[in-house]
Amino acid sequence: MSIRVDGVSKSFGAFKALDNVSLDVPQGTLLALLGPSGSGKTTLLRIIAGLEWPDSGRIEEDGTDITDRHARQRDVGFVFQHYALFRHMSVFENIAFGMRVRKAPQAEVKARVDELLHLVRLDNLGSRKPAQLSGGQRQRVALARALAIRPRILLLDEPFGALDAKVRVELRQWLRRLHDEIGMTTVFVTHDQEEAFELADDVVVMNEGHVEQRGKPDEVFDKPASPFVMDFLGNVNVYHGRVENGLAFWHGVPIHYPDYPHAQAREARVYLRPHELDIARAPSGSASEAHAGTSLAATVLRQTRTGPITRITCQPRQGGSDLHVDLPSAAARELGLQPGESVSITPRHVRVFLPDPEYVI
Amino acid sequence: MTSKPRDAATATSPLGLLLIAGAVATVGLLIVAPLTSVFVDAFSNGPRAWWEALAHDPDTRHAIWLSLTVAPLAVLINTVFGVAAAWLVARFRFPGRSLLVSLFDVPFSVSPVVAGLALVLIFGRQGLLGPTLTALAVKVIFAWPGLVLATTFVTLPLVVRELIPVMEAIGPEEEMAAVSLGANGWQVFWRVTLPNIRWALLHGVVLANARAMGEFGAVYVVSGHIAGTTDTMPLRVEKLFQEYRTPASMAVASVLAALALLTLVAKVFIERQLETESKELEAARAPGADTDPTTGGLGS
Ligand SMILES: Nc1ncnc2c1ncn2[C@@H]1O[C@H](COP(=O)(O)OP(=O)(O)OP(=O)(O)O)[C@@H](O)[C@H]1O
Numbered sequence: 135m136s137i138r139v140d141g142v143s144k145s146f147g148a149f150k151a152l153d154n155v156s157l158d159v160p161q162g163t164l165l166a167l168l169g170p171s172g173s174g175k176t177t178l179l180r181i182i183a184g185l186e187w188p189d190s191g192r193i194e195e196d197g198t199d200i201t202d203r204h205a206r207q208r209d210v211g212f213v214f215q216h217y218a219l220f221r222h223m224s225v226f227e228n229i230a231f232g233m234r235v236r237k238a239p240q241a242e243v244k245a246r247v248d249e250l251l252h253l254v255r256l257d258n259l260g261s262r263k264p265a266q267l268s269g270g271q272r273q274r275v276a277l278a279r280a281l282a283i284r285p286r287i288l289l290l291d292e293p294f295g296a297l298d299a300k301v302r303v304e305l306r307q308w309l310r311r312l313h314d315e316i317g318m319t320t321v322f323v324t325h326d327q328e329e330a331f332e333l334a335d336d337v338v339v340m341n342e343g344h345v346e347q348r349g350k351p352d353e354v355f356d357k358p359a360s361p362f363v364m365d366f367l368g369n370v371n372v373y374h375g376r377v378e379n380g381l382a383f384w385h386g387v388p389i390h391y392p393d394y395p396h397a398q399a400r401e402a403r404v405y406l407r408p409h410e411l412d413i414a415r416a417p418s419g420s421a422s423e424a425h426a427g428t429s430l431a432a433t434v435l436r437q438t439r440t441g442p443i444t445r446i447t448c449q450p451r452q453g454g455s456d457l458h459v460d461l462p463s464a465a466a467r468e469l470g471l472q473p474g475e476s477v478s479i480t481p482r483h484v485r486v487f488l489p490d491p492e493y494v495i
Numbered sequence: 496m497t498s499k500p501r502d503a504a505t506a507t508s509p510l511g512l513l514l515i516a517g518a519v520a521t522v523g524l525l526i527v528a529p530l531t532s533v534f535v536d537a538f539s540n541g542p543r544a545w546w547e548a549l550a551h552d553p554d555t556r557h558a559i560w561l562s563l564t565v566a567p568l569a570v571l572i573n574t575v576f577g578v579a580a581a582w583l584v585a586r587f588r589f590p591g592r593s594l595l596v597s598l599f600d601v602p603f604s605v606s607p608v609v610a611g612l613a614l615v616l617i618f619g620r621q622g623l624l625g626p627t628l629t630a631l632a633v634k635v636i637f638a639w640p641g642l643v644l645a646t647t648f649v650t651l652p653l654v655v656r657e658l659i660p661v662m663e664a665i666g667p668e669e670e671m672a673a674v675s676l677g678a679n680g681w682q683v684f685w686r687v688t689l690p691n692i693r694w695a696l697l698h699g700v701v702l703a704n705a706r707a708m709g710e711f712g713a714v715y716v717v718s719g720h721i722a723g724t725t726d727t728m729p730l731r732v733e734k735l736f737q738e739y740r741t742p743a744s745m746a747v748a749s750v751l752a753a754l755a756l757l758t759l760v761a762k763v764f765i766e767r768q769l770e771t772e773s774k775e776l777e778a779a780r781a782p783g784a785d786t787d788p789t790t791g792g793l794g795s
């Protein structure tokens with residue numbers, strides 16, 4: 135079942151939680167809603183589910199306007215941010231709830247719950263209370279409970295947020311397989327970009343109640359549509375620079391930038407990702423000079439290794455904030471830089487954003 | 496000092512002993528002694544006389560029966576009102592909400608006698624609604640409906656006050672989950688909300704019942720003190736006492752005191768349950784950081 139969100143706004147008092155949000159989710163898509171805390175992800179999900187009402191705008195399922203339809207009639211399975219399991223009911227009764235309130239026959243309920251318990255690998259835990267389960271198990275009960283009513287849309291609000299890293303990775307791969315098997319339209323909220331990029335067909339980045347960017351994970355990562363997205367995706371070096379005549383200048387280093395062919399110079403922000411920078415030991419002798427115009431002279435401050443990646447922190451020779459360069463750890467070891475050494479840094483790729491009246495820092 | 500640090504808490508210093516003695520003396524003098532003397536006086540002529548004082552005096556019998564009707568009625572009204580009001584306050588934000596919450600406390604700060612008089616001013620024959628009630632031939636003041644009203648008024652905060660913090664702590668998520676699974680309003684209430692608040696509700700009900708049984712001031716004003724008609728147990732105790740029938744008075748008083756003790760036991764038991772539940776709630780909120788032995792199979 136496809137979902138269309140059309141110009142939805144929602145305020146809580148004077149606070150605009152959603153501002154004219156539109157979104158298309160084609161049948162069978164696994165879509166990730168990514169955004170910082172308070173950006174309106176939960177609110178949007180609840181409006182799609184019919185648990186919250188929009189002030190304006192429409193929600194459609196398969197082209198039918200369901201804005202006024204009650205949550206009960208929406209065919210939506212919802213997994214809540216903190217699971218919201220019924221804590222006085224057993225795991226079995228939690229999963230059975232949706233069928234019980236629909237007055238399904240006992241035999242059918244039993245069969246379906248057993249099937250779901252098996253699906254989420256909790257076969258022997260039906261009689262436990264939620265308080266007696268680990269986080270990952272609770273998560274799977276919440277999922278089974280939502281699936282029990284055979285929804286055609288599955289909405290998950292930070293499904294793996296409270297789990298430790300290992301369980302999280304396993305569960306999300308499992309969710310991806312489950313989604314592919316059942317073929318439901320699925321929207322899940324996360325503020326973990328890795329999760330969004332690994333799991334989703336499509337990524338939507340939200341900020342302050344509106345959609346910043348929508349696209350395939352690769353697109354969003356490689357071509358962030360706004361400074362916000364770039365910042366949010368994180369790990370980025372940001373500098374004030376200027377653009378003129380098809381060039382962007384970063385610490386005086388010219389970088390090809392055809393988007394701005396005008397002669398008049400403008401202030402701009404230059405974004406460099408740590409993994410898109412080349413670093414080399416500066417040729418001795420000319421160390422104090424900026425290297426042949428295309429790279430930046432800097433001094434190594436320290437190296438930090440996190441698993442396969444080593445981050446080298448450098449201080450640009452002309453001053454300004456520190457610059458991070460990420461290298462594969464093997465390459466970093468081979469290079470063997472020491473603190474205090476002079477290096478030259480060459481960007482392979484930069485992003486430049488001109489100040490935008492809408493984006494005021 | 497060679498003793499373990501926790502011995503400090505057993506207070507053997509002179510000041511500590513003095514404080515303990517003071518507390519024991521106060522509790523003994525103000526609580527244990529009067530309560531004991533009620534039972535001693537009630538049974539001073541033997542259990543038979545006690546029973547006859549309660550069962551063979553028609554006015555006393557009526558007073559007991561009236562109390563056992565009025566108090567549960569008031570508690571019932573309180574329960575329905577308390578649940579609805581707590582739900583409104585805990586689940587919705589609206590203008591005037593905090594004013595409403597402070598209004599719930601008015602019965603605690605107003606003297607019961609004043610409350611009774613206020614009811615007379617509204618429902619009495621000369622009162623605001625007097626003509627209407629007379630026309631409908633409904634008698635409120637000097638009749639049992641007035642007793643119910645007065646008792647409800649003085650016990651009003653007990654249930655709602657008990658429920659608001661509990662419902663706020665539980666949060667709306669489970670109710671939303673129930674709705675998203677297809678439950679209608681009643682199903683959400685009976686299957687999710689009520690089981691979650693049941694101990695807090697029971698706690699409020701027990702407290703309200705104890706207060707309702709013992710209420711004197713407000714009921715005194717609206718009852719008109721008519722023996723065999725509008726006298727409740729506390730009013731009967733007072734009347735018998737005024738008539739120098741102390742043993743009979745104490746017999747009725749002993750029933751009230753026994754009810755109070757029963758309430759105390761129930762209260763302790765319920766509070767234990769509440770504590771367990773709030774711990775469970777905390778555990779349910781805590782991230783399940785513990786290792787999860789069953790996820791292993793998912794990766795393959
Ligand atoms: N019922 C409510 N009453 C008042 N404000 C609310 C309500 N629900 C949400 N908000 C506000 O709306 C904004 C968006 O909330 P929402 O829960 O949708 O954010 P989110 O993106 O899900 O954040 P998080 O990642 O922290 O879960 C927040 O600033 C929040 O305080």
Ligand SMILES: [Mg+2]
Pocket residue numbers: 175176177215291
């Ligand atoms: Mg949220």
